[in-house]
Amino acid sequence: MCINPNKGEGGGAQQGVMIRNLDINQVPSEELECWSQGVSVELVEEYDDGNNNGSGGPPRKKLRLTKEQSRLLEESFRHNHTLNPKQKEALSMQLKLRPRQVEVWFQNRRARSKLKQTEMECEYLKRWYGSLSEQNRLLQKEVEELRAMKVGPAAVNSAHSCEPQPASAVSMCPRCERVTTTTPDKGPASWATTTTIKPTSVSSKVQDIIHHSRHPSAAC
DNA sequence: CGGAACGAAGAGGTTACGTCA
């Protein structure tokens, strides 16, 4: 009986029990050809490799990649996050795994990578939020102080330079993270050098989020 | 022993591409 290991195995793990009675860690060479043609074989009897559950029942069905297999897969992943069919076939031969298993491993690995990246971005955004909150708090404080002083036309001190500047003239480039000052009569000034937070390992996606959160109508 | 975490694998959806009428 041969079962297509690719799509349509069907029924999830419940129905897959019969299929996964195999220890897919070990692929006898004579079966490789069968698997590569999209078929499997009845191997239940052959896979009592000491990995039993000790209850006298069927052997463990869950594949556990060996350290060497994992190492090679990781190494391959470092070079390329996706495999072309030739690479997949070669790797599966080298690892004595089915191409489908190599494919699934890469899929899961990509998903884990993405998850990790997303978590990093989440952390970054949290810190960003904290930083902005603190800046906001300081600015509110300055506004309160200036209001208390009643100094006439609105002017704020830069949080970084302490030099009074017209309140409406302070802005920040979301891309390069630099503060710019403009005056109504002189037009836009060149980007100043005051830097607050400089993203290092965040994706452009996150930077875009930050960008648009600060400049909803920005087109730069 | 129960539960959380991890990871292999299945299911279903999306997209890109080739083929054919």
Add this chain to the structure above:
DNA sequence: AGTGACGTAACCTCTTCGTTC
């Protein structure tokens, strides 16, 4: 040549469930 329907492969996301700690 352009186009829509169809099949297929590759990939992604979500989920399940065996295993380990």
